Amino acid sequence: MGFLKSIFGKKEQPKRQLNHVSHLKVGDMISLDDSFALPPALRGQQLRVEAVNTYEYQRSQRSEWVLKGHSSDSIFLSLDEDDESYLSFSIKINRAVVEQLFDLDEFSVIFEENDSAHLNTQTIEGDTLTQYGQWLGKQYHQHQFAQFGYFHRQDYRGMKPPQDSHGATGEPFEAYLLLDDEEKCAVEVEVYESGDTDVMLTLYRPLSDIRDFWPGE
Numbered sequence: 001m002g003f004l005k006s007i008f009g010k011k012e013q014p015k016r017q018l019n020h021v022s023h024l025k026v027g028d029m030i031s032l033d034d035s036f037a038l039p040p041a042l043r044g045q046q047l048r049v050e051a052v053n054t055y056e057y058q059r060s061q062r063s064e065w066v067l068k069g070h071s072s073d074s075i076f077l078s079l080d081e082d083d084e085s086y087l088s089f090s091i092k093i094n095r096a097v098v099e100q101l102f103d104l105d106e107f108s109v110i111f112e113e114n115d116s117a118h119l120n121t122q123t124i125e126g127d128t129l130t131q132y133g134q135w136l137g138k139q140y141h142q143h144q145f146a147q148f149g150y151f152h153r154q155d156y157r158g159m160k161p162p163q164d165s166h167g168a169t170g171e172p173f174e175a176y177l178l179l180d181d182e183e184k185c186a187v188e189v190e191v192y193e194s195g196d197t198d199v200m201l202t203l204y205r206p207l208s209d210i211r212d213f214w215p216g217e
Contacts, residue, residue, distance in 0.1 A: 018213040021079055021087065024049050024065050025155075027216025033209045039134035042089060042209075045069045049216070052155035056163075056170060057147065063157055080204055087209055090188065090200040091135065098199055100128055101136065102187075110142065110176050110189060117142040119178055119187060135201040137180025140187055144177035151190070 018028060026049050034044035047067035055062045067075040076090040098107065102119055109117040119140040124133065150170030152161050163169055176189040186202035 016215045018215040020213075021065075021077070021207065021210060022063075024052070024213075025216065026050065026052060029214040029216070030067075030210050031212045031214075033211055035209075037134075038205070038209065039132075039203070040130065041071070041073070041075065041091065042203075047075060050074070051153070052157075054152040054154060054156040054161055054170075056150040056152060056156075056161045058149075061156065061161065063155065076200070085207060086204045087207060088202055088204055090202040092198055092200050093132075094199075097128075097132070100124060101132065110178065111191075113145065117178060132201065135185065135203055137182065137185035140178035140180050140185075142176070143179045143186075144175060146174040146176065148172070148174055151192075 018024070021030075024030070028049045029046060030049075031046045032038065032042050032044060036043065038044075047069045049065050050068050051066040053064040053066065055064060062078055065077040067077055069075075073091065076092075078088040078090070080086045080088040093101070098104070101121060101124065103122060106117070106119050109115050110119070117140075121136050121138055121140075149172075150161065150163070151173055152170040154161075161170060171192055171194075173190045173192045176191070178187040180186070184204050186204070188200040188202055190198045190200075192198075
């Protein structure tokens with residue numbers, strides 16, 4: 001038997017199968033549909049998983065895949081699971097872009113506890129329209145106010161993130177969510193204890209927008 005092994009060598013291990021977004025790991029790649037229904041940052045792009053983060057809430061946790069393609073800008077991907085599963089693509093925008101897209105007085109109501117914010121997208125044109133137009137709904141209504149959670153820069157799928165003095169407790173934050181009337185677009189805001197605030201435009205898309213998967217090494 002040992003003689004036969006020396007002739008034929010060891011049997012190759014089967015290659016890892018990858019056919020669903022929930023199984024993505026760092027180093028894996030995906031390619032997206034080239035449909036004009038997708039914004040330029042996504043349309044026909046090949047994207048590599050650069051990191052896997054975890055959002056932890058009181059009764060749930062959610063994975064976030066950080067993707068990069070030819071651009072230096074990151075795309076943030078999550079799996080939105082309700083009655084059906086959808087891809088949730090997000091991009092971060094800075095204050096200057098927020099001012100271009102929304103009225104700041106309307107935007108500030110998002111953080112007022114006794115009011116339900118309604119946000120209207122302002123008229124945009126030129127490069128701003130090209131870059132952000134397909135990420136935006138016309139009107140948004142507040143769906144979530146100050147949901148407390150922890151952000152972990154680690155992959156905790158199948159595990160409970162540590163929350164004790166001996167572990168990495170994550171970064172505490174409060175989450176705010178606004179949805180457009182069709183619930184196809186969202187504005188998400190995360191306010192951290194440090195005072196840092198992240199504003200994201202989110203687009204919900206069918207799982208079929210991922211055309212191919214390539215496992216990393």
